[in-house]
Amino acid sequence: MTGRKATYIPGMDELMNGGFPEGTINLITGPPGSAKSLFGIEYIHNGARFDNEPGMLISLEESRDSMIRAARSFDLDLRSLEKEDRIYLIDLGRMRVECSASEELEWGLASFDTLKNLIQNQITLSGAKRLVLDSVTAMAIYYSSSELFRRELLKFSRFLRDAGITTILISEADIGACPGYGIEGFVADSMIEMDYMVTAGEYHRTLTVRKMRFTKHDPLKHPFLIMENGIEVSPDEVMD
Ligand SMILES: Nc1ncnc2c1ncn2[C@@H]1O[C@H](COP(=O)(O)OP(=O)(O)O)[C@@H](O)[C@H]1O
Numbered sequence: 001m002t003g004r005k006a007t008y009i010p011g012m013d014e015l016m017n018g019g020f021p022e023g024t025i026n027l028i029t030g031p032p033g034s035a036k037s038l039f040g041i042e043y044i045h046n047g048a049r050f051d052n053e054p055g056m057l058i059s060l061e062e063s064r065d066s067m068i069r070a071a072r073s074f075d076l077d078l079r080s081l082e083k084e085d086r087i088y089l090i091d092l093g094r095m096r097v098e099c100s101a102s103e104e105l106e107w108g109l110a111s112f113d114t115l116k117n118l119i120q121n122q123i124t125l126s127g128a129k130r131l132v133l134d135s136v137t138a139m140a141i142y143y144s145s146s147e148l149f150r151r152e153l154l155k156f157s158r159f160l161r162d163a164g165i166t167t168i169l170i171s172e173a174d175i176g177a178c179p180g181y182g183i184e185g186f187v188a189d190s191m192i193e194m195d196y197m198v199t200a201g202e203y204h205r206t207l208t209v210r211k212m213r214f215t216k217h218d219p220l221k222h223p224f225l226i227m228e229n230g231i232e233v234s235p236d237e238v239m240d
């Protein structure tokens, strides 16, 4: 059996036989507020804390401060891990805002090639083993056609596989207008759907492992809660 990258999110790893198979690309989808970013933060934090594995979190959606602050409210100390060079938080959105559209084009800040360079450098420098890209949807808007986006995403996914890094790509669901939407699943080895719903006047958060290659997995929809220390999945409870 290949190695696993445990999330250490209570209840989660047992849905996928111990964790993400090493070197895979894993897509997490869900509407805004479904805790995708929190999942990504926990994956990177816990890998560094419990497995001593360097990780990278590249955000196009949130500022560094907002990531650190969100994590702190769950007692996850990203700042210390970063100071100790055990994790790397990269706010690509900020880098974009700080340069003009023409500079961005010239320097290719928005492209997958830039990401590749960033990631490759970090792997060389720190031996990064875990990566979160939040979000791949935000990358799509920088490509003029879905074909171009698809081609670049395919190349990017090949790079990630060759690099052997175990990746979470976060994707916003229900974004029909976005040219890239729907094709991310194509390059991913696994797909996890996060959602929330109201049944009988009660609010439920749910999580489903839709597909996962190279491993057995639980395909059912499970409730989860956001507790003081983060996400807690209930592997023994099933939703319709
Ligand atoms: N301390 C907290 N306790 C409980 N829930 C929280 C806390 N902080 C944030 N949340 C909730 O966690 C959810 C997760 O947000 P986030 O991970 O940013 O979602 P997404 O990335 O899918 O948009 C938010 O909807 C927010 O309501």
Ligand SMILES: [Mg+2]
Residues within 6 Å of the ligand: 036, 037, 038, 061, 134
């Ligand atoms: Mg988010």
